[in-house]
Amino acid sequence: MTATDKASFAPIYDSLVAEQGDVPAETREAAEEIRREAAEALDWSTVRRDD
Helix, strand or coil: HHHHHHHHHEEEEEEEEHCCCCCHHCCCCCCCCHHHEEEEHCCCCCCCCCC
């Protein structure tokens, strides 16, 4: 696919974003938030062992 071919898709993508929202960006943001929450939930560095 050439740069010209990619440029011809932009108006289609722009109209879809205008109609539906930027689903890929929203998905990336949600995935990043879930990753942060999971990392925090699985962080055992603050747990002390009292032997």
